[in-house]
Amino acid sequence: MKQRLHFTFGPVQEFVSEARKTADLWTGSYLLSYLAAHAINGALEAGANEDDFFLKITGNPLLEAVRKPDKPPENAAFATVGSLPNRFSVLVASEEEGRRFADAANDGLGMAWLMAQDACWRYLTGRHAPLEDVAHVWDRQVESLWETSWAVSDDPRALARRKLMRVFEASGEPGRKCTVCGRREELGNRGFWQPLSKRLGAGFLDAMKERLCAVCLVKRTLPRVGEEAFGWKVLGETFPSTPDLAADPWQRKVTRKNQHEEARDGFSAAVEERFESAPGTYFFPSYREDLPEPVVRGLESALPKLLGAVGSAPRPAYAILVMDGDKMGERLSRLDEEGRVELSERILDFSLRVRDAVENGKGRSRLVYAGGEDVLALLPKDRALDVAWMVRERYKETLEAFDRRHRGKLGDDSTISAGLLYCPMTLPLRTALREAHRLLDEDAKEGAGRDALAIGAWKGGGEVLRVARKWEHEDWVEKLLEMTGVDETPYPSRFLYQAQQMVRDQAGLENLEQLLALEYLGSREEKFETQNMEEAEERISSLMEISKVDGQLDPAIFRLVRFLYEEGA
Ligand SMILES: [Zn+2]
Structure with a gap:
C-alpha cells in the first residue's frame, strides 16, 4: 500500500470569517491560498514529485506564480482568486521522506508569512505608526498564528481521523480585545489609531469603531503592499463593499x-x-x-x-454563495490511479472556469475562492441564483464528461451542493458566512440529501425564509429564474402573500390548489386579469409544481418568490 504525507495548516474558517469588510474577507481567503502555495512549493523543492499529489496541482495559476515569480502566469486569476486549500497529500517513499517534505512545507509557509507581515510592518512604520512600542504584542500575535500538522499514512482520511489539528485558541491574550476578531489583544487605544487612520487615508480604518490586533491589521494592510508581500499587485482594496x-x-x-x-x-x-x-x-x-x-x-x-x-431606490441587501462538491474525498479514493488523476484534472479545470461563471461582466459579482470543488462568491441579489445555477451546470458538465469514460465509477456522488444566503448589507460578515455555511451543510447536504440548493434570506436581524431542494426538483431553479428574471412580475405581490398564508394555515386541504387559483382570479390589477378558473390555474401552474414536496404545498416557496421580486433590484 502506498503511503502518503498528509499536510494541513490552520486556522481556516475562523481566520477567513474574522473580517469587518469584504476586502478583509478576500484578503484572508487569498492569503491562505498563497501560504498553501508556498507550503506545496516547499515540498516540491525538497523533492516531492509534482505528479504524486492527490489533487492535481500542475496548472494551478497561483502555484505557478509562486514557483516562477519572474514569469507571471497567463491566467490573471492568480492575483485575484484564492484557489488552493489549506491541505495537501503527496506520495512518499517512507516516513522519513514524509517528515522531510513536511518540514520543507512548514518552512515554505512560515517564510512566506514572515515576508508578508514584515512588508506590512515596514509600510506602517514608514507612515509613522508607533508600532515599535507594541512590537512585543505584534510578534507574539503573528508568531503564534499558524499551526501546521502532518501525518504519513496509507489512509486518505488520516488527518481528519487522528484529529491532529487542535482547535485554535488565542489563549492567554491579555487586555482589551481587537474589534474585528474579538480574540487577540488590540494594539492600542483610540489615541493610537486616530492619527494612524488619518495618515493612511480615507477608507483604510475607522478609528471611531475599529481597534485592531496585529493579525487583523496585517490583513487590512496586505492589499496595499501586494508587490512587496506577494510579489505582485493584488485585487484587495478594489473589492466591492x-x-x-x-x-x-x-x-x-x-x-x-x-x-x-x-x-x-x-x-x-x-x-x-x-x-x-x-x-x-x-x-x-x-x-x-x-x-x-x-x-x-x-x-x-x-x-x-x-x-x-x-421612482425607486436600491435595496440594502446582497447575497453570499458557498458551494462544495459532495463526498469528493470518497469519490477520489474509490478510483484507480489513472481515474483519480483524470478526475483531479477535471476538478482543477472546473475550479478555473468558475470565475467566468461568476464574473461574467454583469455587475459587481466577485469570486472570493474557487479551489478543488469549493466555491465562495459575493453577489448582487439579482445575479445570485443565476450564478449558483451556472456554476452547478459547469460542474455537472465537467463530471458527466468524466463519467462517460469511466462508466459507473462515480456513482451518485458526483454532485455539488450550495448554500445561498440573501442578507442585509449591514449583517456582520462573520454571521453571514456562518449562515451561508449552515445552509450548505445542514439544509442542502443533510436536510435535502446533497445534490441540492438551500436558499435562506435574512431581513433586519433575523431569518425570514429557508428552503432546500434537490437542484432538479421539478426544475425549480430554472422556473424561479424564469419567474424572476423579468422586470414585470407574473404574480401580484398580494396574491403571493395570501397564498403563503393559505398554504401555511390550510396545509393538506384537498381543494387548496383550486382555492389558490380562485385567489389569483380575484386579483384586481389589470395586468393579472384572467377570464376563468382554467386560465388562472394555468397561470399559477409553475408555481404549484415547484411548491410541492411529496404532494404537499410548501409555503416557503411563495415567500421566496415574493422575496425575490421585492428584493430583486
Ligand atoms: Zn484581530
Missing part, C-alpha cells in the same frame, strides 16, 4: 433605462463621479457620516432629485 453589491442591481437597472439620463448626469456632476460606477455608500444615508464633505453636499442636493426621477 457590501453597499456596492447592494446598490449594484439598481444602478444597472437605472443605467439601462435611457429616460433617466438627465437625472443621472445631474447626479454625476454633483458628486463628481459617474453614476454607474459611484460607490454604493452614496445611495444609503446611513453611510453619510463616513463620506468626504464635498460628496455629502453633492448628495444632499442631487440624490433626492435622482430618486424622484427614477
Whole structure:
C-alpha cells in the first residue's frame, strides 16, 4: 500500500470569517491560498514529485506564480482568486521522506508569512505608526498564528481521523480585545489609531469603531503592499463593499433605462463621479457620516432629485454563495490511479472556469475562492441564483464528461451542493458566512440529501425564509429564474402573500390548489386579469409544481418568490 504525507495548516474558517469588510474577507481567503502555495512549493523543492499529489496541482495559476515569480502566469486569476486549500497529500517513499517534505512545507509557509507581515510592518512604520512600542504584542500575535500538522499514512482520511489539528485558541491574550476578531489583544487605544487612520487615508480604518490586533491589521494592510508581500499587485482594496453589491442591481437597472439620463448626469456632476460606477455608500444615508464633505453636499442636493426621477431606490441587501462538491474525498479514493488523476484534472479545470461563471461582466459579482470543488462568491441579489445555477451546470458538465469514460465509477456522488444566503448589507460578515455555511451543510447536504440548493434570506436581524431542494426538483431553479428574471412580475405581490398564508394555515386541504387559483382570479390589477378558473390555474401552474414536496404545498416557496421580486433590484 502506498503511503502518503498528509499536510494541513490552520486556522481556516475562523481566520477567513474574522473580517469587518469584504476586502478583509478576500484578503484572508487569498492569503491562505498563497501560504498553501508556498507550503506545496516547499515540498516540491525538497523533492516531492509534482505528479504524486492527490489533487492535481500542475496548472494551478497561483502555484505557478509562486514557483516562477519572474514569469507571471497567463491566467490573471492568480492575483485575484484564492484557489488552493489549506491541505495537501503527496506520495512518499517512507516516513522519513514524509517528515522531510513536511518540514520543507512548514518552512515554505512560515517564510512566506514572515515576508508578508514584515512588508506590512515596514509600510506602517514608514507612515509613522508607533508600532515599535507594541512590537512585543505584534510578534507574539503573528508568531503564534499558524499551526501546521502532518501525518504519513496509507489512509486518505488520516488527518481528519487522528484529529491532529487542535482547535485554535488565542489563549492567554491579555487586555482589551481587537474589534474585528474579538480574540487577540488590540494594539492600542483610540489615541493610537486616530492619527494612524488619518495618515493612511480615507477608507483604510475607522478609528471611531475599529481597534485592531496585529493579525487583523496585517490583513487590512496586505492589499496595499501586494508587490512587496506577494510579489505582485493584488485585487484587495478594489473589492466591492457590501453597499456596492447592494446598490449594484439598481444602478444597472437605472443605467439601462435611457429616460433617466438627465437625472443621472445631474447626479454625476454633483458628486463628481459617474453614476454607474459611484460607490454604493452614496445611495444609503446611513453611510453619510463616513463620506468626504464635498460628496455629502453633492448628495444632499442631487440624490433626492435622482430618486424622484427614477421612482425607486436600491435595496440594502446582497447575497453570499458557498458551494462544495459532495463526498469528493470518497469519490477520489474509490478510483484507480489513472481515474483519480483524470478526475483531479477535471476538478482543477472546473475550479478555473468558475470565475467566468461568476464574473461574467454583469455587475459587481466577485469570486472570493474557487479551489478543488469549493466555491465562495459575493453577489448582487439579482445575479445570485443565476450564478449558483451556472456554476452547478459547469460542474455537472465537467463530471458527466468524466463519467462517460469511466462508466459507473462515480456513482451518485458526483454532485455539488450550495448554500445561498440573501442578507442585509449591514449583517456582520462573520454571521453571514456562518449562515451561508449552515445552509450548505445542514439544509442542502443533510436536510435535502446533497445534490441540492438551500436558499435562506435574512431581513433586519433575523431569518425570514429557508428552503432546500434537490437542484432538479421539478426544475425549480430554472422556473424561479424564469419567474424572476423579468422586470414585470407574473404574480401580484398580494396574491403571493395570501397564498403563503393559505398554504401555511390550510396545509393538506384537498381543494387548496383550486382555492389558490380562485385567489389569483380575484386579483384586481389589470395586468393579472384572467377570464376563468382554467386560465388562472394555468397561470399559477409553475408555481404549484415547484411548491410541492411529496404532494404537499410548501409555503416557503411563495415567500421566496415574493422575496425575490421585492428584493430583486
Ligand atoms: Zn484581530
